[in-house]
Amino acid sequence: MSAISKDEVARVAELARVALTEEEVDRLADELDAVASSFARVASVVTADLPATSHPVPLTNVLRQDSPGAVLDAAELLAGAPTAEDSLFLVPRILGEETA
DSSP: OOOHHHHHHHHHHHHHOOOHHHHHHHHHHHHHHHHHHHHHHHHHHTTTTTTTOSOOSSOOOOOOOOOOOOOOOHHHHHHTTTHHHHHOOOOOOOOOOOOO
């Protein structure tokens, strides 16, 4: 017995105001029935002693430990800049002449 009938597909399409041809109703009924059958097969395997899982493989944190390291001096960083002023990179203005 089908879990999803053609009448149900046609009714839902009408409620959603979706125009479907008879061929589309037939095809969607078959496809939705296959999906419902797949869910039923999975549900039949689930038992009370089977723990729920969200991933088939256990997940582990792949981030490294956050630890401080050596830092560069501001003068050393600005040495490669085309222009600098007051320990800052000096760049051309791109938003016009308005002031903040």
